[in-house]
Structure formats: C-alpha cells, structure tokens
Amino acid sequence: MAKAVAVLIACGYAFAMIVDAQGITPDVAKGLLALLLPLSLIWFPDAIGSFTGYVGRGGRVDTESPPFLVSAAGWILLLVVPAVIYFLR
Numbered sequence: 001m002a003k004a005v006a007v008l009i010a011c012g013y014a015f016a017m018i019v020d021a022q023g024i025t026p027d028v029a030k031g032l033l034a035l036l037l038p039l040s041l042i043w044f045p046d047a048i049g050s051f052t053g054y055v056g057r058g059g060r061v062d063t064e065s066p067p068f069l070v071s072a073a074g075w076i077l078l079l080v081v082p083a084v085i086y087f088l089r
Contacts, residue, residue, distance in 0.1 A: 006042045009078060010035045041074025
C-alpha cells in the first residue's frame with residue numbers, strides 16, 4: 001500500500017512539473033530523474049539497507065542500515081524536501 005501511495009505522490013509531482021513548465025523541458029527531466037531516488041529508497045529498503053563495502057573516495061560502509069530507516073529517508077525526501085522548496089520559492 002505504501003509503495004502505491006509513493007508512486008501516486010510522485011506522479012502528482014511529475015504532472016505538476018510538466019504543467020508548470022508547459023511541457024517536458026530539460027529542467028523537468030532533471031526533476032523526474034530526481035524522483036527516482038526517494039522512490040527507490042521506499043521500494044527497495046531491504047536491498048539498499050543491506051549494502052556494505054566500498055563506496056568511493058576511501059569510504060566504507062561496515063554495517064547494514066535498518067530497512068525502516070531507509071524507507072523513512074525516502075519518505076522524507078519525497079514529502080518534506082519538496083514542501084520546503086515550495087515554501088521557500
């Protein structure tokens with residue numbers, strides 16, 4: 001159920017971006033790509049949270065992240081960040 005709600009919210013954002021820009025522009029395309037991050041965190045928290053190992057520039061993840069925290073981060077990115085951007089705009 002939560003996954004379907006996340007997709008509906010993302011579709012609403014996509015529709016709003018396209019209507020506001022009066023079509024698909026490069027900025028809208030970037031916005032649509034940005035929606036993939038929170039959706040992936042919400043849809044695949046087990047796989048993303050279980051990642052350990054080398055992450056680049058000498059960084060290393062030693063412990064797994066709990067799936068509920070990964071999913072919560074996705075919801076924060078999907079709901080809170082756009083609201084803050086909207087009110088600051």
